[in-house]
Amino acid sequence: MQWFAEEDPNNRIETVTWLGSGIHADPEHPHDDTSLTLVKMSSGALLKLRLDMMSMAPGMSFYSLQGTQGCYESSRGSGVPSRFYMGEDEPQILFQTHRSWRGVDEYRQHLSAEWSARIEEAKGAGHGGGDYHCARLFAESIRDGSPPDIDVYQALEWTAAGLASQASILQGGLPMRVPNFRDRSQRPITLDCPPPEIPS
Secondary structure: OHHHHHHHOOOOOOEEEEEEEEOOOOOOOOOEEEEEEEEEOOOEEEEEEEEEOOOOOOOOOOOOEOOOEEEOOOOOOOOOOOEEEEEEEEEOOOOEEEEEEEEEEHHHHOOHHHHHHHHHHHEEEEEOHHHHHHHHHHHHHHHEEEEEOOOOHHHHHHHHHHHHHHHHHOOOOEEEEHHHHHHHHHHOOOOOOOOOOOOO
16 A cells, blocks of 8 residues: 555545355354455455465465566465566557666665664564564654654555455455545444543
8 A cells, every 4th residue: 555655645445345155164153265256446456365374275375466567476385476567668569678687685785874783673573574673663753753754544454345345245256435534524433432431
């Protein structure tokens, strides 16, 4: 989602569709073996998320991003590097390109010394280092008073997308709209509740 926000900060999730495979591997757990979520962005971009919780497939996290000028694929396993496919098109000649796959390590020299060190520090953390980076950036924003890496609208939108996906699967995969929390008129109606009391 942050890749999309880099290009256009107003780009947001509009609809979510979720389909599950059913329960086969472990009937004691009421969770689809695997599921597919389709996310449609306001820009027209389409995201596909696959979550495999119960099948016998090995656990793996894989990310890819495909655009009009190239694509990125993360590592699919230990020892397999992440890579980019990009380059320049031949003018006026369709499908003839100078594009090629290149390993992500070819771009490491463009990282700052600070981010190179953070990548090393994150290697022992969960979710491929993602947990480390999220926690560190959040702590730094509190300490320094800097804007958080994930703002309140992004947090609301991403959480609502998860809730909408649950509503979608309960309705046979119907697309569900995600409110635009930045627009007050689109925010869900809430009950008037007094603020919680904070002990002194």
